[in-house]
Amino acid sequence: MAGPRHAVITSVKSTRVVAARRLASRAFRSTQRLFLAEGPQAVREAAGEKGLLSELFATADAAERHPEILDAAYVGGAVVSIATDEVVDSLGDTVAGQGIVGVCRFLDQPLASVLERPARLIVLLAHIRDPGNAGSVLRAADAAGADAVLFSGESVDVYNPKVVRTSVGSLFHLPVVTGVDLPEATAALKRRGLRVLAADGSGPADLDDEADSGALASPTCWMFGNEAWGLPETVRALADETVRVPIHGRAESLNLATAAAVCLYASARAQRRSSQ
Amino acid sequence: MAGPRHAVITSVKSTRVVAARRLASRAFRSTQRLFLAEGPQAVREAAGEKGLLSELFATADAAERHPEILDAAYVGGAVVSIATDEVVDSLGDTVAGQGIVGVCRFLDQPLASVLERPARLIVLLAHIRDPGNAGSVLRAADAAGADAVLFSGESVDVYNPKVVRTSVGSLFHLPVVTGVDLPEATAALKRRGLRVLAADGSGPADLDDEADSGALASPTCWMFGNEAWGLPETVRALADETVRVPIHGRAESLNLATAAAVCLYASARAQRRSSQ
Numbered sequence: 001m002a003g004p005r006h007a008v009i010t011s012v013k014s015t016r017v018v019a020a021r022r023l024a025s026r027a028f029r030s031t032q033r034l035f036l037a038e039g040p041q042a043v044r045e046a047a048g049e050k051g052l053l054s055e056l057f058a059t060a061d062a063a064e065r066h067p068e069i070l071d072a073a074y075v076g077g078a079v080v081s082i083a084t085d086e087v088v089d090s091l092g093d094t095v096a097g098q099g100i101v102g103v104c105r106f107l108d109q110p111l112a113s114v115l116e117r118p119a120r121l122i123v124l125l126a127h128i129r130d131p132g133n134a135g136s137v138l139r140a141a142d143a144a145g146a147d148a149v150l151f152s153g154e155s156v157d158v159y160n161p162k163v164v165r166t167s168v169g170s171l172f173h174l175p176v177v178t179g180v181d182l183p184e185a186t187a188a189l190k191r192r193g194l195r196v197l198a199a200d201g202s203g204p205a206d207l208d209d210e211a212d213s214g215a216l217a218s219p220t221c222w223m224f225g226n227e228a229w230g231l232p233e234t235v236r237a238l239a240d241e242t243v244r245v246p247i248h249g250r251a252e253s254l255n256l257a258t259a260a261a262v263c264l265y266a267s268a269r270a271q272r273r274s275s276q
Numbered sequence: 277m278a279g280p281r282h283a284v285i286t287s288v289k290s291t292r293v294v295a296a297r298r299l300a301s302r303a304f305r306s307t308q309r310l311f312l313a314e315g316p317q318a319v320r321e322a323a324g325e326k327g328l329l330s331e332l333f334a335t336a337d338a339a340e341r342h343p344e345i346l347d348a349a350y351v352g353g354a355v356v357s358i359a360t361d362e363v364v365d366s367l368g369d370t371v372a373g374q375g376i377v378g379v380c381r382f383l384d385q386p387l388a389s390v391l392e393r394p395a396r397l398i399v400l401l402a403h404i405r406d407p408g409n410a411g412s413v414l415r416a417a418d419a420a421g422a423d424a425v426l427f428s429g430e431s432v433d434v435y436n437p438k439v440v441r442t443s444v445g446s447l448f449h450l451p452v453v454t455g456v457d458l459p460e461a462t463a464a465l466k467r468r469g470l471r472v473l474a475a476d477g478s479g480p481a482d483l484d485d486e487a488d489s490g491a492l493a494s495p496t497c498w499m500f501g502n503e504a505w506g507l508p509e510t511v512r513a514l515a516d517e518t519v520r521v522p523i524h525g526r527a528e529s530l531n532l533a534t535a536a537a538v539c540l541y542a543s544a545r546a547q548r549r550s551s552q
Contacts, residue, residue, distance in 0.1 A: 268522075
C-alpha cells in the first residue's frame with residue numbers, strides 16, 4: 001500500500017535520518033523543539049494531535065500493519081518515509097524496534113495556559129531525575145484524571161525517549177508544562193484555590209486521615225520529589241501540608257511512581273465522591 | 277577492621293566465586309536453593325534473618341563502611357570473604373556495584389504455612405513475567421501490610437536478581453510462596469474466609485464502588501496478572517469478583533505494579549477503618 005508512494009531510505013547516513021538521530025541528545029532536542037516517539041502507539045497519538053507529527057519513518061512491514069497511522073500522518077502534513085529495518089532501528093532507543101518512529105514537535109504549554117483553565121487535580125514534579133519514574137507518573141496522572149503535569153526546571157527532560165516510552169502515550173494525553181519555577185507555580189496555584197500537598201515520607205499528615213477528613217475533596221496540587229532524596233525542606237515549605245503514604249509493613253518507602261499513584265487515586269476518589 | 281581476619285580473594289576464577297557466579301542462572305539457583313542479594317541493604321536484611329545468609333563477599337572498602345553487616349554475617353554462621361572490586365563486581369547484576377554481595381538460602385514457604393496463620397491481605401501473582409514488576413509488587417505489598425505474596429508456577433523466578441533488587445528488601449520482609457497452583461490456592465483461600473478479587477481492566481466491579489460498599493474491609497486475596505495480557509478468563513473465573521481500577525483520563529491502563537499498589541492501599545485503608 002504505502003510502498004509505491006515512496007522512495008525507500010536504505011542508508012543510516014541519509015540526511016533526514018542523521019538529523020532525526022541527533023534528537024537522541026537533549027541539547028539538540030531543545031534547539032529544534034523536536035523529539036522522537038517510538039512504536040505504533042506513541043506515533044499514533046502524535047499523528048492524532050493535529051500538527052504534532054513532523055516526520056514519520058516506518059519499515060515497509062510496519063507501514064503495511066498500520067495503514068491508519070500513515071494516513072493520519074499524511075493528513076496532518078508530516079513527511080512520511082519508508083525505510084529499511086536498519087534505518088528505523090538506528091532511530092530507536094529500544095533493542096526490539098517496532099518498525100515505526102516519529103519526529104514530533106514539542107507539546108509543552110506555558111504555565112499560564114494551564115492556570116487559566118479550571119483544574120481540580122494537578123501534579124507538580126520537583127527535581128525528578130529518573131526517566132522511567134517520570135513516564136510512570138505521567139501515566140498514573142493521566143489514569144487518575146489529572147488536569148496537567150508540571151515539571152520543575154531541574155527535572156529530567158520530558159522528551160527523553162525513556163520518558164516518552166514509559167508514559168505509554170500519556171505524554172500526548174494531558175497538558176504538560178516544563179521548566180516550572182516552584183515558588184512561582186505553587187503561589188499561583190494557591191491563588192487559584194488549589195491546596196498544595198507535598199508527598200513525603202516525613203509528612204506529619206497521613207494520606208488516609210486526609211481522605212477521612214474530607215480535605216482531599218478540594219482542588220489539589222500534589223508535589224512529588226526526587227526518588228533518592230524526596231522533597232527538601234525548602235520545597236516542602238511551599239506546600240500547605242506535607243502528607244505521607246502510610247507504611248503498614250516493613251518496607252522503608254514506596255517508589256515514587258507507586259506513591260504518586262496511591263496519592264492521585266486517593267484524590268480522584270475523594271473528589272468524585274464529594275461531587276456525586 | 278574486618279581486613280586482617282581474611283585472606284583477600286583476588287581472582288574471579290576462585291572456586292567460591294565461580295560457584296556464586298553460577299547463581300545467575302535460574303536452573304543453578306533451583307538446584308542449590310541459593311540466590312544472590314546485592315548491595316548493603318539486601319545483604320543486611322539477609323544477614324538479619326537467622327541462617328538466611330550462607331556466604332558474603334565484600335570489598336575492603338565496603339567491609340569498612342558496613343562493619344555491622346559483617347558482624348551479623350559472622351553471628352549467623354555465614355562464610356565471609358573480603359575480595360577485590362573486580363571479584364565482587366563479577367557477582368553483581370548491576371553496573372555500579374556497591375561492593376557487597378551475599379549468597380542467600382531460599383526463603384519461600386509452603387502454601388500450607390501461610391494458610392495456617394490468620395491473614396487479611398494476601399497477594400497472588402498469576403503468570404507475572406517481568407522481574408521489575410514482580411519486585412515492585414513485592415515492595416508495594418510489604419508497604420501496604422500484606423500478609424504474604426504467592427507466585428503461580430508460571431511466574432518469573434522470585435530469586436531473579438532484578439526481582440531481589442527492585443523489591444528493595446521486601447523479599448525478606450514478608451512470607452513468599454512460589455510455584456502456586458491457582459485453582460488449589462484460590463479454593464484454599466476461600467475456605468479460610470478470604471474474598472478472592474481478580475484485578476483486571478475488564479472487571480465489571482469498580483474499585484471505588486467496592487471500597488464504598490464496605491466490601492473491601494473483608495479479608496481479601498488480590499490476584500494480579502501478566503502485564504501484557506492481564507488475567508485470562510479461566511483465571512478470572514477462580515475469583516469471587518473481577519475488579520477494575522477506574523481510569524478517569526485517557527490512559528489505556530495502569531502498569532501492573534501501580535495498579536497493584538492502588539488496589540492494596542484501598543484494601544489496607546478499608547480494613548483499618550473498619551477495625552477502628
